[in-house]
Amino acid sequence: MGKNMMNKKQCRQAKLVLLAAICLAWICCGCQTMGSHSPPTQALLDRVLSGESLLGDRAAQLSLPEDNVFEITPDMRDFLKMHVPSTGSNYVKLRRLIESVMDKSMLGWNFDAYKTYSAADSFHNKQGNCISYAIMMIVLGRELGLDLNFNEVYIPPTWDIQTEHTVLLFRHVNLIAKVDRRRLILDLDLEEYDSSYPQHIIADAAAEAYYYNNLATDYLNANDMERAFLYFRKALTLQPKQAFLWVNLGVLYLRYGHYKEAEAAFLHALDLDSSDITVITNLQRLYVKQGNTELANYYRHEAERSRMKNPYFRYFLANQLLDENQPDLALKHIKWAIRKFRKEHRFHFLAAKIYARLGKSDDAEKSLEQAAKLTQDDKNRLLYQSKIARLREISKKDSANP
Numbered sequence: 001m002g003k004n005m006m007n008k009k010q011c012r013q014a015k016l017v018l019l020a021a022i023c024l025a026w027i028c029c030g031c032q033t034m035g036s037h038s039p040p041t042q043a044l045l046d047r048v049l050s051g052e053s054l055l056g057d058r059a060a061q062l063s064l065p066e067d068n069v070f071e072i073t074p075d076m077r078d079f080l081k082m083h084v085p086s087t088g089s090n091y092v093k094l095r096r097l098i099e100s101v102m103d104k105s106m107l108g109w110n111f112d113a114y115k116t117y118s119a120a121d122s123f124h125n126k127q128g129n130c131i132s133y134a135i136m137m138i139v140l141g142r143e144l145g146l147d148l149n150f151n152e153v154y155i156p157p158t159w160d161i162q163t164e165h166t167v168l169l170f171r172h173v174n175l176i177a178k179v180d181r182r183r184l185i186l187d188l189d190l191e192e193y194d195s196s197y198p199q200h201i202i203a204d205a206a207a208e209a210y211y212y213n214n215l216a217t218d219y220l221n222a223n224d225m226e227r228a229f230l231y232f233r234k235a236l237t238l239q240p241k242q243a244f245l246w247v248n249l250g251v252l253y254l255r256y257g258h259y260k261e262a263e264a265a266f267l268h269a270l271d272l273d274s275s276d277i278t279v280i281t282n283l284q285r286l287y288v289k290q291g292n293t294e295l296a297n298y299y300r301h302e303a304e305r306s307r308m309k310n311p312y313f314r315y316f317l318a319n320q321l322l323d324e325n326q327p328d329l330a331l332k333h334i335k336w337a338i339r340k341f342r343k344e345h346r347f348h349f350l351a352a353k354i355y356a357r358l359g360k361s362d363d364a365e366k367s368l369e370q371a372a373k374l375t376q377d378d379k380n381r382l383l384y385q386s387k388i389a390r391l392r393e394i395s396k397k398d399s400a401n402p
Helices: 042-050 052-061 074-083 090-102 119-125 130-143 204-221 225-238 243-255 259-272 277-290 293-308 311-323 327-340 345-357 361-374 378-400
Strands: 015-018 147-153 172-179 182-187 199-202
Touching (some): 074 119, 074 130, 090 130, 090 172, 090 182, 119 130, 130 147, 130 172, 130 204, 204 225, 204 243, 243 277, 259 277, 311 327, 327 345, 361 378
Antiparallel strands (some): 015 182, 147 172
């Protein structure tokens, strides 16, 4: 999992699921226009990329990291020879690979949300986070001749319960395997995965950029300015048009008080993706620090407007309002969210709870039926079906006792 997102708290054993379709139905709507700024000059962007403001004259003498992210070692090849059959179907090879990597009597690989490793280091250390696992597995799988690709999944944003202004963004990476005419998802924890989430296959270079971005973020948090810059810079050589990488580089400049360079990075990110709410909120932070009240208020307004166009923010509001015993207002927000994105089972489940609070059992049952139809998770489906049965039982009792 790349940074500028929240880590999974835990991952269980690796699993496969048949991928019926890749849906791109929901895309977060952001600001319609951003006419209040001029794009940064190329000269200023070159200065941002040079690191001169942060590191002085020595910036030109430093080399970008080369971590051999996709290297396969002799030990890794020996492991495959020992544990994975060279004959048989690709499906059998894939299943055996997954089992041998996770089985404690073989490799015994463990999930650690805070460890980002290359393929070789993840194998050697027997641990790593989701992006480390994906990189290691793609190297091992391709060595076996398997058709594996990185798959980026946009986990819906969530908002901090304490303040609606703190948005938590997920960018999760798993793998797609094309095996024996089937498309399978390989993921550490399918409970966090939903085929309805927007997702798409990404190039190896994109996954590699996320690896360098993760490490850069770690160095930033450790106040290692030099390595943070070099690793962010490396990520941008691999994915120069990825807006969130520019945002993170801007955060580095902002952290160390280089406001002009931070603004240039943020504004360039905004030109690349005007719907990215992290760009808008970071521009607001920047202008607050500079005491530019006019622009700070402008981007605060744009952030609020962007949030209100986001179905998941409306879902967040509806949940809050229901907790505050305002079901009528909660219903308006969840209806809006459903109109914008009908395939999210959680929206329909919340609608069912709101209808139940309002005493509208028929509408609650219809919403639960829709939620059960949409969810890809068996546990959720059983939950929804049990609540449907409970509603029907209550309805029968009410009919018997008018």
